[in-house]
Amino acid sequence: xxxxxxxxxxxxxxxxxxxxxxxxxxxxxxxxxxxxxxxxxxxxxxxxxxxxxxxxxxxxxxxxxxxxxxxxxxxxxxxxxxxxxxxxxxxxxxxxxxxxxxxxxxxxxxxxxxxxxxxxxxxxxxxxxxxxxxxxxxxxxxxxxxxxxxxxxxxxxxxxxxxxxxxxxxxxxxxxxxxxxxxxxxxxxxxxxxxxxxxxxxxxxxxxxxxxxxxxxxxxxxxxxxxxxxxxxxxxxxxxxxxxxxxxxxxxxxxxx
Numbered sequence: 730x731x732x733x734x735x736x737x738x739x740x741x742x743x744x745x746x747x748x749x750x751x752x753x754x755x756x757x758x759x760x761x762x763x764x765x766x767x768x769x770x771x772x773x774x775x776x777x778x779x780x781x782x783x784x785x786x787x788x789x790x791x792x793x794x795x796x797x798x799x800x801x802x803x804x805x806x807x808x809x810x811x812x813x814x815x816x817x818x819x820x821x822x823x824x825x826x827x828x829x830x831x832x833x834x835x836x837x838x839x840x841x842x843x844x845x846x847x848x849x850x851x852x853x854x855x856x857x858x859x860x861x862x863x864x865x866x867x868x869x870x871x872x873x874x875x876x877x878x879x880x881x882x883x884x885x886x887x888x889x890x891x892x893x894x895x896x897x898x899x900x901x902x903x904x905x906x907x908x909x910x911x912x913x914x915x916x917x918x919x920x921x922x923x924x925x926x927x928x929x930x931x932x933x934x935x936x937x938x939x940x941x942x943x944x945x946x947x948x949x950x951x952x953x954x955x956x957x958x959x960x961x962x963x964x965x966x967x968x969x970x971x972x973x974x975x976x977x978x979x980x981x982x983x984x985x986x
Contacts, residue, residue, distance in 0.1 A: 766834040770841065774829055776982035781825035783986035794825035798854075805860070807934040810927065812860020812868070819854035823847060831884075839899075840888045847881040856914055862927045872916035880908025896962050901955045904947055910935045 777785070781794040798819040805812055824847075831844035857871040885903035889896050912931040917924040939946065 779983035814858035877911040
């Protein structure tokens with residue numbers, strides 16, 4: 730969760746610049762300043778990408794390339810496939826391979842619009858699942874898995890507000906879409922053919938679930954993530970965030986290991 734703090738730190742820096750710079754008087758001056766700030770954010774994100782294999786202790790960000798997840802539970806309830814499952818000892822590669830397609834600062838609004846694209850995020854680990862395949866075939870299985878997400882687009886807007894020397898997220902809207910997935914769960918069913926069929930069902934269902942439920946997913950992200958970020962931000966002052974993003978106070982980006 731703390732990795733989202735990076736976006737907040739960026740906006741905190743933007744807010745400080747806006748608050749301390751002389752008031753601009755022309756549209757050209759506003760546009761020039763926004764372009765400058767947008768490029769600063771892009772440069773910062775590029776440094777973050779380079780730092781992800783090592784983590785960024787000053788921002789509370791662990792190693793993200795690869796990212797390791799001990800345990801995750803999930804439910805799937807789609808036509809032809811219904812089960813409860815869990816993933817264990819998951820390793821995720823590709824989180825640092827994103828393309829920055831858009832970063833636009835609207836400084837006077839304390840707003841950052843962004844668009845990122847991940848060509849491929851690759852994961853592997855172990856699973857356990859219990860449910861029904863094809864609507865009538867019960868199964869309770871476990872084994873290794875590989876799961877790739879292809880063509881992940883993440884578009885969003887973050888707005889912040891300054892409260893004294895603290896920064897808080899006011900609005901957080903994130904929309905995700907995916908092009909396709911590649912599912913390879915081993916030993917899902919006794920028959921190899923049945924396992925192939927279930928994997929194909931998963932490959933068909935996951936993009937549809939994500940792409941057809943944008944509003945609900947966006948609301949869930951905001952309702953669950955925003956309070957957690959604001960709680961974390963409550964422990965840091967504006968100067969803490971500025972120091973972390975600017976390299977002051979012992980922080981330096983990119984982090985090497």
